[in-house]
Amino acid sequence: MNIGTAAEQANLPPKTIRYYEEIGLVTPSRADNGYRDYSDKDVHRLRFLQRSRSLGFTIDECRHLLSLYDDKHRASADVKAMALEKVGEIDRKIAELQSLRDTLATLPRHCHGDGRPDCPIIDDLAGERASA
Amino acid sequence: MNIGTAAEQANLPPKTIRYYEEIGLVTPSRADNGYRDYSDKDVHRLRFLQRSRSLGFTIDECRHLLSLYDDKHRASADVKAMALEKVGEIDRKIAELQSLRDTLATLPRHCHGDGRPDCPIIDDLAGERASA
């Protein structure tokens, strides 16, 4: 199967698939004309990548997950630990964004927001008010 | 004032400050020995950048904010609109992460997480269960 078809089935752009090959995540065989030839197994791998990437795993984590996927004797504990660690990471990121949001949201509240030049937001950014 | 001192006062690494100069955000004068020489005004600008960056504005937005900061006749409406738009962006990002988190958090719940090789998380990533 050509890269375009594989791309459709894996829901990934061809460019990305070629990139994944470049960094050693998938290694399709080649047809006589030099075109990449994807097997169902390759596509399976690509879908695995698509899904784990979309869940926020980095490329290196995906590499690790794939090796666990290939390893018939893996311990499910390893995988579970990775998933839980990732959930923790996302939680931390959410909390960070939340506090960012709260800080940022206070700024416009003191700003009359009309054509006048004095602007409490700018003042705050410039540190002309008490602020972190 | 040398870059090291400016860096301390602005709470930014020297490398970052040089980078900001390279992209035209701050242009300190130079001492006779070729060292960058930061005025209080420069440091003020750097702090402005530090704060707006840490609030999640991109470099280009910071550039815009700085030009509003320099413009004594700016309309506060412009600034307010940027701040509100940014809050919306952050809200969207939080929501996205939240749904990501929810999806990801369901995976470990079905995984016994011991030394056995069968792992529902891997199965899910591989698409061997019904999943998006």
Added chain:
DNA sequence: ATAGGGCTTCCAGTCGCTGGAAGGTCAAGG
């Protein structure tokens, strides 16, 4: 005189793609 720290420039790398150029291949239509 020398040792150290800070400063300078420039180049390369990060992460995960994405865009574009230049050219080969293939299937369908005239």
Added chain:
DNA sequence: CCTTGACCTTCCAGCGACTGGAAGCCCTAT
């Protein structure tokens, strides 16, 4: 048989916002 257009190939460059490192100058203290 020829052309058109879609698809494929490779390679190189760029995104954002820095960060690390090398090579070398400058300044101060001992």
